Amino acid sequence: MDTEEQVLVDALRNHRTMALERLMDQFGNSVYGLVSRILAGTGRVEDTEECVSDVFVTAWRRIDQFDSTRGTLKTWLLVLAKYIALDVRRKLLRQPGTVEIDASESSGENIEEAVLSKEASMEMRNMVNALTEPDRTIFYKRYFYYESVEQIAKALGITNKAVENRLYRIRKEFKEKLQERGTGIKHAK
Structure with a gap:
């Protein structure tokens, strides 16, 4: 602090x-x-x-x-x-x-898809919690608080490129883990 x-x-x-x-x-x-x-x-x-x-x-x-x-x-x-x-x-x-209106009701999502989505959400939460600092902070700032790369870099005292590289590695690691486990989360850039 x-x-x-x-x-x-x-x-x-x-x-x-x-x-x-x-x-x-x-x-x-x-x-x-x-x-x-x-x-x-x-x-x-x-x-x-x-x-x-x-x-x-x-x-x-x-x-x-x-x-x-x-x-x-x-x-x-x-x-x-x-x-x-x-x-x-x-x-x-x-x-x-x-x-x-629940999005799953309006799209006709079935119960199996809802369960898979819940499991994927829990899996994602576990992966985020397993991140070490500063990666966890960077992940939360970017994807939960919607901060820009510039804002994150300034707050952490690192370069924009360092933030971008860490985000890239996190996404890559998550994608690989999810593919290994066969979890139904689609990778987004």
């Missing part, structure tokens, strides 16, 4: 209001983007804004649970945002008059 992040975490743990404001300034757009993607089509803009507020309040209350050995403050915050947004999404979908 860099010094700037440590100072912010310490200030949050001491419940300094300016630290919460700084956290919101620094990560507000990322949290809002993730929450809005998760809640897309299920509620109003106000629901998204309320969810984002809940994320920061929860982070404020649970900052002692942050463990810098497991990832960055941003990663912790975005994981927190993901789970809070998924909870809000479930609540919104349970409200009367809220209907979401």
